Amino acid sequence: MSPDRDPDPGADDLTEAREAPPQEPPSAEERLAHALKLAYRHLAKRDRTEAEVRAHLEKRGVDAASVDAAVGELLELEYLDDERYAQRYVEDRRRLEGWGHLRIADGLRRTGLPRPLVERALAADPHADDEHELAVEALDRRFAGRALADDRERQKGLRTLATKGFPLDTAYAAIRAYERRCADRDDG
Template sequence: MQQPKKNKTYTPKEALLKAAAYCAYQERTQQEVRDKLYTYGLEPDDVEELIVKLCAEKMIDEERYAASYVRGKYGLKKWGRRKILQGLKGKRISDYCIKKGMKEIDPEVYWENLLHLTEKKMRTEKESNPFARKQKITYFLQTKGYETDLIQDALKELEGKGN
């Protein structure tokens, strides 16, 4: 029978180097780094001390993380504000950093993303009942995190074009 894998324990100095490499690979939140440091078998005081050092050296920067997260989710995945906000809260990012990150959203690009998704869904939705069809498209866009009033505006605009 195979033994469960034991995590290697590190000294705080070794852990700092490992954590710095972990942070250099991609943006991380304090919580992600904290969780990683605990897997190294460190004491809570050592973990918090290393978090402070990494923040001081700008290896961890939650404002930068939030901005990067927002750019990726709305730019590449075309998520709406509500879903992005929930994602950041789920990562335990402070309200201050969330506000700073959300400023990355360009309202014009955001609207274009919504129109693009709406148009795409209107082309692929098979429902023939107009009411049920509109409901399904609205639900889809809500799951992407878009606000209901904007969804209604997008639907009106595209229905006006005869899509």
């Protein structure tokens, strides 16, 4: 062994680590800053509900007081607004996904929104009265305007509409309307 080399090169590091003063727990301000950093990063991806942000912070081990303070600040700055979130969710799912009100309501409840807020958002939906026509349009997209050949295809249409969240009575009526529309096209 050469005299220049230390027999245990990591020994100095261990000695320094043992001699380092114990770290103080983070202050309330530091914990809040950490919670806000996590929340902003979570909100950067898409809008979230208050419940989603709370769950995200709790999952990451943020203490309850910091969660409350961070959520309070986000509400005050209007980064969180459950009413706005619900309204946009309804509009987007109708317009972009072609969903019926049952699936929209289920999706809103899964984000942690209370039932009264979900009901208000659905009641304010400008397309609520057009649900029958939206269901017919969903069938038109699914079958590319082609007539339904048999009961098997009608069942596929019903499954499509049920999956999209349309009530069964609306789905049956939409199947009949779609078949009439296809027959009118064929006759015309």
